[in-house]
Amino acid sequence: MLNTKYVSVSLAALMALTGPALAGEYTQAPALKAAVEAGTLPPLEDRLPENPVVVTPIESVGTYGGTWRSALKGTYDTGWVRRTVGYQPLVAYDYEWTKVVPNVAERFEVNEDATEFTFYLREGHKWSDGEPFTAEDLKFAVDIMASPAYGGRKPGGFEWTKISGEVIDPLTFKITLSEPNGLFLERLATVEGQFIVNAAKHYCGKYFPEVSPDANETAKAAGFDSWTQAIEQSCFFNFVDEDRPLLFAWRQVTPYDGLNQLIEWERNPYFFKVDPEGQQLPYIDKVQMVQTENVEDIVLKVVNGEIDFSNRHFATVTNKPVIYDGQDSGGYTLKSTTDARMNHAIFQLNLTHDDPEKRKLYNEKDFRAALSMAMDREEIIDVVFAGQGEPYQAAPRPSSQFYNETLAKQFTDYDPDAANALLDDLGLTERNSEGIRLGFDGEPIRIQLFSPSDQIEFNDIAQLITEHWKEIGIDLDARNAERSLVYERIQNNTHDMHVWWGDGGLNDALLDPRYYFPFNLESAFAQKWAQHFMKTGSTITEQPPAEVQQQMDLYLELIATPDKGQQKALFGEILDIAAEQFYVMGTVLPADGYIVANEKLGNVPDGQVYTWMYPQPGPMETAQLYFKK
Amino acid sequence: MLTYLARRLVTMILTLVALSVVVFVVIQLPPGDFVTSYIASLSAAGENVDQDTIIALRDRYKLDQPVLAQYGAWVAEILRGNFGYSFEMQTPVAEIFSQRIGISLAVELTAVVVMWAVSIPIGIYSAVNQYSLGDYAATILGFLGLAIPNFLFALVLMYICYNWFGVTITGLFSPEYMNARWSLDRFLDFASHVWAPILVISTAGAAQLVRVLRANLLDELNKPYVLTARAKGLTRRRMIWRYPVRVAMNPLVSTIGWVLPTVISSSFVTAIVLNLPTLSPILLRALLSQDMYLAGALIMFMGLLTLVGTLISDLLLAWIDPRIRLGMVGAN
Numbered sequence: 020m021l022n023t024k025y026v027s028v029s030l031a032a033l034m035a036l037t038g039p040a041l042a043g044e045y046t047q048a049p050a051l052k053a054a055v056e057a058g059t060l061p062p063l064e065d066r067l068p069e070n071p072v073v074v075t076p077i078e079s080v081g082t083y084g085g086t087w088r089s090a091l092k093g094t095y096d097t098g099w100v101r102r103t104v105g106y107q108p109l110v111a112y113d114y115e116w117t118k119v120v121p122n123v124a125e126r127f128e129v130n131e132d133a134t135e136f137t138f139y140l141r142e143g144h145k146w147s148d149g150e151p152f153t154a155e156d157l158k159f160a161v162d163i164m165a166s167p168a169y170g171g172r173k174p175g176g177f178e179w180t181k182i183s184g185e186v187i188d189p190l191t192f193k194i195t196l197s198e199p200n201g202l203f204l205e206r207l208a209t210v211e212g213q214f215i216v217n218a219a220k221h222y223c224g225k226y227f228p229e230v231s232p233d234a235n236e237t238a239k240a241a242g243f244d245s246w247t248q249a250i251e252q253s254c255f256f257n258f259v260d261e262d263r264p265l266l267f268a269w270r271q272v273t274p275y276d277g278l279n280q281l282i283e284w285e286r287n288p289y290f291f292k293v294d295p296e297g298q299q300l301p302y303i304d305k306v307q308m309v310q311t312e313n314v315e316d317i318v319l320k321v322v323n324g325e326i327d328f329s330n331r332h333f334a335t336v337t338n339k340p341v342i343y344d345g346q347d348s349g350g351y352t353l354k355s356t357t358d359a360r361m362n363h364a365i366f367q368l369n370l371t372h373d374d375p376e377k378r379k380l381y382n383e384k385d386f387r388a389a390l391s392m393a394m395d396r397e398e399i400i401d402v403v404f405a406g407q408g409e410p411y412q413a414a415p416r417p418s419s420q421f422y423n424e425t426l427a428k429q430f431t432d433y434d435p436d437a438a439n440a441l442l443d444d445l446g447l448t449e450r451n452s453e454g455i456r457l458g459f460d461g462e463p464i465r466i467q468l469f470s471p472s473d474q475i476e477f478n479d480i481a482q483l484i485t486e487h488w489k490e491i492g493i494d495l496d497a498r499n500a501e502r503s504l505v506y507e508r509i510q511n512n513t514h515d516m517h518v519w520w521g522d523g524g525l526n527d528a529l530l531d532p533r534y535y536f537p538f539n540l541e542s543a544f545a546q547k548w549a550q551h552f553m554k555t556g557s558t559i560t561e562q563p564p565a566e567v568q569q570q571m572d573l574y575l576e577l578i579a580t581p582d583k584g585q586q587k588a589l590f591g592e593i594l595d596i597a598a599e600q601f602y603v604m605g606t607v608l609p610a611d612g613y614i615v616a617n618e619k620l621g622n623v624p625d626g627q628v629y630t631w632m633y634p635q636p637g638p639m640e641t642a643q644l645y646f647k648k
Numbered sequence: 649m650l651t652y653l654a655r656r657l658v659t660m661i662l663t664l665v666a667l668s669v670v671v672f673v674v675i676q677l678p679p680g681d682f683v684t685s686y687i688a689s690l691s692a693a694g695e696n697v698d699q700d701t702i703i704a705l706r707d708r709y710k711l712d713q714p715v716l717a718q719y720g721a722w723v724a725e726i727l728r729g730n731f732g733y734s735f736e737m738q739t740p741v742a743e744i745f746s747q748r749i750g751i752s753l754a755v756e757l758t759a760v761v762v763m764w765a766v767s768i769p770i771g772i773y774s775a776v777n778q779y780s781l782g783d784y785a786a787t788i789l790g791f792l793g794l795a796i797p798n799f800l801f802a803l804v805l806m807y808i809c810y811n812w813f814g815v816t817i818t819g820l821f822s823p824e825y826m827n828a829r830w831s832l833d834r835f836l837d838f839a840s841h842v843w844a845p846i847l848v849i850s851t852a853g854a855a856q857l858v859r860v861l862r863a864n865l866l867d868e869l870n871k872p873y874v875l876t877a878r879a880k881g882l883t884r885r886r887m888i889w890r891y892p893v894r895v896a897m898n899p900l901v902s903t904i905g906w907v908l909p910t911v912i913s914s915s916f917v918t919a920i921v922l923n924l925p926t927l928s929p930i931l932l933r934a935l936l937s938q939d940m941y942l943a944g945a946l947i948m949f950m951g952l953l954t955l956v957g958t959l960i961s962d963l964l965l966a967w968i969d970p971r972i973r974l975g976m977v978g979a980n
Contacts, residue, residue: 046970088823093933094736095736170704170705171704171708172701172705173701242740245708245731247708248708248738257738259738260737263921275738276737276739277737277739277744277933278737278739278744278747278925279827280819280821280826280827280925281826281827283827307823311818311923311924312919312920312923313920313921315803315921316818316922318814319806319810319818320816320818322810323814323816348814469687501678501936502685502688503678503684503685503688503937503938504678504680505687505688506684506688507680507684510680540687
């Protein structure tokens with residue numbers, strides 16, 4: 020092992036000059052070497068592809084060994100698995116989140132109108148069980164998703180009827196879209212886009228009727244209730260089948276089925292990446308994820324030094340003091356993350372309310388502007404967020420390429436007098452004995468808000484705003500409710516107002532512009548219009564007004580454009596209309612977040628973006644984490 | 649006696665049928681269904697689900713059918729010994745059950761045994777030595793035990809252990825033994841973790857038992873037969889154990905019926921706070937996510953345990969107390 024920094028740096032520089040190391044110069048973990056010598060594992064040259072990815076470490080080349088411990092919460096927490104060991108997509112986001120780069124694919128080509136995408140795979144690339152990984156596997160995944168008979172969960176953001184895959188040769192795969200999609204590569208790089216390299220045909224084929232006619236019987240014999248369920252469970256985003264072949268840096272040892280307390284992963288001997296010295300990644304031997312039932316337990320594990328690298332569930336503003344204080348005794352440090360969210364809480368009046376009186380009132384822009392100006396955001400920041408953050412509307416973050424100052428800052432200054440004046444001008448001058456203004460229909464204006472009871476911050480903010488709005492004669496009836504009740508009300512369009520945090524603060528704005536116009540089911544301010552845009556065929560679909568329709572048309576135009584500059588210009592127009600319309604009321608721009616890292620851990624990123632679309636920490640390449648001796 | 653048993657068994661079956669209806673209705677009562685709560689939890693994780701998936705899921709779990717049809721299907725499957733599928737965990741309910749029941753039983757039964765073993769001597773001591781220093785000490789501790797909620801006690805214990813001893817006491821196993829097979833080492837590891845939940849669960853219960861036993865025994869100690877027995881020359885110790893204690897035990901024995909279902913439910917909050925791999929967290933998760941077959945099966949099982957427990961305690965009562973036994977014969 021090279022043990023001086025000088026040597027490793029100079030060697031790294033040398034590698035950079037000569038390009039990837041030649042076959043035969045690669046080295047592997049001691050345990051794998053022993054297995055090769057014992058004859059239980061093929062030699063490294065046969066396990067690596069001919070042209071492995073050479074990962075440039077964040078700090079330095081590492082050494083083998085150690086276990087990376089983190090925690091999961093409950094049964095649904097596959098998100099953390101997919102963010103950490105699971106992020107090995109066909110094409111990936113780069114670390115800075117500026118572009119899409121090849122990952123599993125060696126390279127790719129896109130035609131001029133963004134309808135044909137050709138991916139070239141690595142010669143000799145293998146699944147974790149040693150079987151070859153080929154274009155057939157990609158076609159298999161696409162075929163399953165495009166199959167109308169497949170009733171399992173499908174990755175979001177793809178229109179399956181418009182996608183078809185074609186195997187040119189075992190190493191070349193072409194996707195053809197029936198309509199242009201300039202964001203298709205970005206979609207493939209998101210956490211959802213990984214589906215395409217998740218299903219091994221030689222393993223999952225037995226559950227898919229188009230491959231094996233008796234798939235249903237096979238699935239039932241394996242204990243599933245249908246082939247659909249077997250595929251959903253064993254081939255894509257769930258991790259209940261530990262035998263399934265993967266392309267990840269670690270392969271699964273224990274299934275994550277909600278019963279096992281400890282989910283373990285071991286080094287994948289067929290992983291396709293090496294460091295500049297030719298050492299096969301990953302450095303860390305094992306990954307352990309403990310399934311817990313509550314966040315307090317995770318916090319306790321963190322301060323006790325039982326978490327090596329994670330920010331999942333516990334990294335809130337409220338927990339920060341405790342976790343900060345525990346650094347010395349727990350043997351960890353805090354690194355910062357840049358929150359890609361642009362808001363802690365966005366209050367969304369239901370603009371497509373079924374009650375005509377409420378709808379009329381909520382659709383008055385001045386009404387919403389008055390409510391927004393009556394919020395004392397500085398107080399919210401001081402009370403709820405320990406003074407961290409700045410008043411902000413639902414708008415891309417200041418560091419985003421889409422930053423729009425009007426959208427971000429309008430109506431954020433606390434000015435109850437101006438708010439009162441606006442409401443008076445609307446003709447809402449009558450008040451009842453409690454000082455609550457009467458609406459157009461003569462009834463006191465009472466807005467009901469159910470905030471999800473497991474998101475305590477929303478409730479804290481809503482309680483403050485209730486007081487703020489009393490000043491301008493508006494009654495906010497904010498209650499805590501079980502989350503499924505909250506969602507049930509939105510789905511049935513029976514909510515007055517909804518509150519949720521603001522995703523879409525950085526580049527994810529393009530892929531999920533839910534607060535900038537009615538885009539998906541999370542656009543709770545205009546469910547009916549969103550349904551129209553999604554062409555769901557739902558009974559509550561409604562034709563939106565002209566400005567909203569114009570935004571939707573612009574977005575469709577954006578999708579059809581492969582040119583990034585053009586996309587940015589079109590998105591700018593959408594945001595201008597959003598600023599003019601002022602659909603929703605934002606509160607606070609989140610300050611930087613944090614991630615906990617064992618003080619011995621090397622190659623830990625600092626300031627990485629934190630969001631879902633860009634599945635932090637995945638794009639940093641977690642295989643390069645290592646424990647310093 | 650046999651007819652009594654037969655009659656009880658018939659009522660038990662009828663009660664179970666009624667219970668199944670109530671369970672199903674109650675699980676259906678909250679707004680939404682499994683799919684709504686599934687979507688909600690995905691949103692919380694930052695994901696979103698498209699409309700097609702929602703329709704496909706509702707269709708797959710037959711959530712669009714009327715409640716009566718869903719109930720019928722559920723009962724028919726149960727009669728065939730199939731407790732259905734957990735939506736959330738995508739595993740047969742029976743499998744989840746069999747994986748967790750062992751640990752649940754071990755933790756809860758140990759807690760119950762500890763609870764009784766501690767409380768009966770203390771209860772007798774404080775009744776016999778009423779207003780002594782020991783009685784006051786037991787009373788103070790007992791009220792503290794009753795007054796401190798389990799979860800708070802668990803949190804305080806976690807804090808103390810972390811802060812003073814630098815250990816986290818959550819869970820029942822250290823990571824290296826979580827997936828291991830049973831062995832002596834694993835058992836020792838288990839024993840080094842299990843004291844915390846047992847301490848927490850048994851404290852409140854023991855406090856209650858001490859109070860009940862003390863009050864009952866005090867009632868008995870002043871009765872004429874006690875005086876008679878002493879007058880006839882029985883030693884105090886022998887007399888107390890032989891007569892008043894046996895009578896005072898009646899109320900305790902009749903609560904056995906409630907002890908059995910606690911295998912799943914009593915340690916609910918404790919199990920979640922302390923992150924125990926028992927059935928309680930699974931029941932809570934199932935209820936929150938409206939995973940109705942899993943929740944239904946667990947609640948039915950608790951109901952069954954209550955019924956069996958009541959039966960056992962009635963039989964025990966008859967065994968301990970001749971008055972009850974004779975009353976039964978008289979009724980026949």
